[in-house]
Amino acid sequence: MKLAVLFGGSSNEHEVSVISACSIIKNLDKNKYDITPIYLDKKDDFYFWRKDINEIEPMEIGVLPTSLEKIEEPFLTLKNYDCVFLMIHGKNGEDGILASILEFLHIPYVGNKPAPSIITMDKIYTKDILECNHIKTSKYQSFMKYNDTYMYDGKSCSFDEVLKQILEKLSFPMFVKPANSGSSIGVGKANDLKELEKAIQEALRVDERILIEEMIVGRELECAILERGGKVEASLVGEVLASDDFYSFDAKYKNSESKTVIPANIDEEDSREIRDIAKKAFQILNLHGYSRIDFFLTSDHQVILNEINTIPGFTEISMYPKLWEATGVSYSNLLDSLIVENIKK
Ligand SMILES: Nc1ncnc2c1ncn2[C@@H]1O[C@H](COP(=O)(O)OP(=O)(O)O)[C@@H](O)[C@H]1O
Numbered sequence: 001m002k003l004a005v006l007f008g009g010s011s012n013e014h015e016v017s018v019i020s021a022c023s024i025i026k027n028l029d030k031n032k033y034d035i036t037p038i039y040l041d042k043k044d045d046f047y048f049w050r051k052d053i054n055e056i057e058p059m060e061i062g063v064l065p066t067s068l069e070k071i072e073e074p075f076l077t078l079k080n081y082d083c084v085f086l087m088i089h090g091k092n093g094e095d096g097i098l099a100s101i102l103e104f105l106h107i108p109y110v111g112n113k114p115a116p117s118i119i120t121m122d123k124i125y126t127k128d129i130l131e132c133n134h135i136k137t138s139k140y141q142s143f144m145k146y147n148d149t150y151m152y153d154g155k156s157c158s159f160d161e162v163l164k165q166i167l168e169k170l171s172f173p174m175f176v177k178p179a180n181s182g183s184s185i186g187v188g189k190a191n192d193l194k195e196l197e198k199a200i201q202e203a204l205r206v207d208e209r210i211l212i213e214e215m216i217v218g219r220e221l222e223c224a225i226l227e228r229g230g231k232v233e234a235s236l237v238g239e240v241l242a243s244d245d246f247y248s249f250d251a252k253y254k255n256s257e258s259k260t261v262i263p264a265n266i267d268e269e270d271s272r273e274i275r276d277i278a279k280k281a282f283q284i285l286n287l288h289g290y291s292r293i294d295f296f297l298t299s300d301h302q303v304i305l306n307e308i309n310t311i312p313g314f315t316e317i318s319m320y321p322k323l324w325e326a327t328g329v330s331y332s333n334l335l336d337s338l339i340v341e342n343i344k345k
């Protein structure tokens with residue numbers, strides 16, 4: 001099978017995508033797949049990565065590929081492959097944009113379908129849909145900057161009015177997030193009004209749609225979903241022990257003190273509930289193939305869904321492949337399942 005692995009791209013998770021793709025290429029069975037790594041630079045220009053695929057290893061975060069050859073007609077080129085493996089986190093990749101182009105051109109790919117990807121990438125749409133379907137998430141408010149005004153609760157209003165409403169509805173500490181981002185970029189914690197205003201300004205640099213949540217005091221748990229044999233399966237549950245105040249970008253990728261514990265040391269009943277909710281959320285959002293679903297678990301055993309990642313990190317220290325390994329599916333077999341059983345056409 002001629003397989004193109006697409007990675008990099010214009011999102012703020014470019015560097016993470018590079019390591020995810022290197023890990024995938026390292027773990028793909030070279031006897032089964034004729035692999036071509038295709039790198040998208042930060043302007044989304046396409047390049048062949050002319051490196052011996054047998055020598056590709058995950059690099060340190062921030063190291064980018066060299067020996068590149070520009071592809072002048074990327075989509076004509078992609079038509080030459082049996083399948084494209086999308087490994088681009090965030091904007092233009094995980095959000096379904098690239099998947100829509102591939103669908104239109106009838107190029108088979110591994111990744112979620114466009115519409116569910118666009119919706120799931122947006123933390124506000126996702127929470128609204130989960131809430132309608134009785135899946136518990138943190139208490140939240142949202143607003144957006146629309147031209148020179150702000151839209152809140154169906155009305156156009158001033159920034160001060162938005163702040164006033166948020167303060168009435170939510171208590172500190174709060175988390176402020178751009179609706180569309182990832183890897184904790186633009187995510188801020190606010191303990192008071194001054195920090196809230198600052199966090200909102202930071203988040204507005206990333207997206208005009210802003211989500212504000214009440215802080216959950218609880219453990220951070222993650223569950224991996226994979227569709228196999230037409231069935232939605234959930235992995236064991238893993239725990240993240242962030243080295244920082246919260247699981248920030250640096251805590252995720254730069255601080256070796258951050259740890260993952262697989263399987264998480266939690267009650268059997270909590271684990272079952274997390275896996276059930278993960279599968280339900282996956283189906284509610286009409287996802288297919290794979291996703292990682294992240295939760296909080298409070299000391300009084302409340303399971304609260306935090307977010308869904310449709311192209312989760314795939315580095316060798318990432319939760320998604322590690323959770324499956326612990327559940328009995330090796331990294332290579334996991335990739336086979338994704339490619340053989342979950343190609344979208
Ligand atoms: N409501 C919340 N309560 C407590 N911690 C939170 C909350 N929301 C986010 N966090 C912390 O911020 C991190 C990043 O937020 P998240 O929504 O997962 O964004 P991203 O998509 O960037 O990973 C989480 O892993 C967690 O540590």
Ligand SMILES: [Mg+2]
Pocket residue numbers: 183184294307
């Ligand atoms: Mg997260």
